[in-house]
Amino acid sequence: MVTTFQRAYPPTQPAPGLAYWFPFRGTELLVREQGQELSLALCNAADMAIFEPQAALYIGTLGGIPCMTCEVGSESALPQDWKLLGLRALFGCFEDAAYEAARYAWQILYWQRNSRYCPYCSHPMGELFESWGRKCPNCGYIGYPPVIPAILVLVHNGDQVLLAHQPGWGKRYSILAGFVEPGETLEECVKREVREEVNIEIDDVTYVASQPWPFPTQLMIGFTARYVSGEIHPDQQELDHAAWFRFDDLPELPAPLSLSYQIIKTWVDTQTAGAHT
Template sequence: MTEIKQTIDGNAWWFILSEGKIVALDRGDYIPFGTISDLPFPNGLIDNKVLLGQYQNSPCYLIEVEANLDVGLGEYVTLRSLLGNVADKLFDMAGRAFQIALFYKTHQFCGQCGQKMQRIDWEIAMKCYHCQHRAYPRVSPCIIVAIRHKKKILLALHNRHQNAERPMYTTLAGFTEAGETLEACVEREVFEEVGIKIKNIQYVSSQPWPFPHSLMMGFIADYDSGEIQVDPNELIEAHWYDIDDLPVIPRHGTIARKLIEKTLKRCR
């Protein structure tokens, strides 16, 4: 991580977390921004701040507080509620805040010897001074893929979306296994979830996905062979949809939406 001078004399972005939620304003960029003297922080609030990086040339700090502490700013909202409502890079920084907070919470003790871990003050890491083991935030690589077949796109209803008022249909995704290439993972996940073979696999882009600590690698591909056979452990249903007759699809700001839109353009 590039070192950033930890000065709080000027303006800064403040990512204040509590109980899985983040403090957001109802105006502007949503994330609190300003100097300590400008913002009504309670005494001692910033004592345990963690430098996350920079956004628009200003430092970004993580502060985790006790359950729903009133910090005099905005209200607590879910991270997902910011998706599509704030700039992509600001959302990524908010996601980073959640991932770092989770890392500190889940790495209190050494996984090698069991002793208490300590924070390192010059990078995001925890160290055991008993056995010298050092731990860094976990990142879980995942693939996500949109598949084209002539003038249609494959969309699926995942188990986690079935109870929504307006169920959302999206692309296929899955975690990369140890020793597996991303392309091999794409082929495996598609075959496991819907029973078809694909070809012309192309990488598009990636997106940090802090639910809780994934890195989504996005692909597009073409249908090759087979009939859809849904894995009920993963999906409720999956179908080929005409590009002009789509169900509810993911919101803007998600890599799934980006892959779907790219595939639709290829179909026209």
């Protein structure tokens, strides 16, 4: 049976006893390390006391076992067999549902940390029933954990793909990306970003997949699009190079954990299969 992560919302409390713990120090998650093997902390609240956890939150269940998250003190030394790692480094180390729980834990902690005071009147925020949202008891403002949408787009032209390079990326190239602006659809955003970044026109904007990118609160939404017209002129504010690359002659690509890489890989596989038929 596939393990699932089921979310819970305040003020629900877990059954007492063993729980998976997602303790964060800054942006890093505290995990068990036995030999080469990394695992989530499965223990009682009392076992976590050595890390001086602050305000533990119940975030749901993983395979029926409660999941707790908390911030841990920055001073305490780590006992043997414990390790702090960022979410990027932990990609692929746990099964999908456990990684989903870790992403959720981090974003809920991030929200709790950044929503203590009302952004309008600075009054301490109160809780909202059965939600991570918060409400200002003074002016009535309501806020929820943010999710910031950003698009990725692979522009293809026959057997060529448009890849771009930003200063500071080393040898690595990637597909185009950008944040969704207020008041536009995702398809409009894709066309605008391509126009702004390389000054070409596209069509057939097609959704591929999405990926939460908790650094800190983005949701990447991936598309492909077909080149229609125009010559590539990279926006010098963002890119120092952009060009067409044949599917079998690509530069260095983003890390495999990223949705950008997965979209490029899927397109390349399709081209390769086509070339062999």
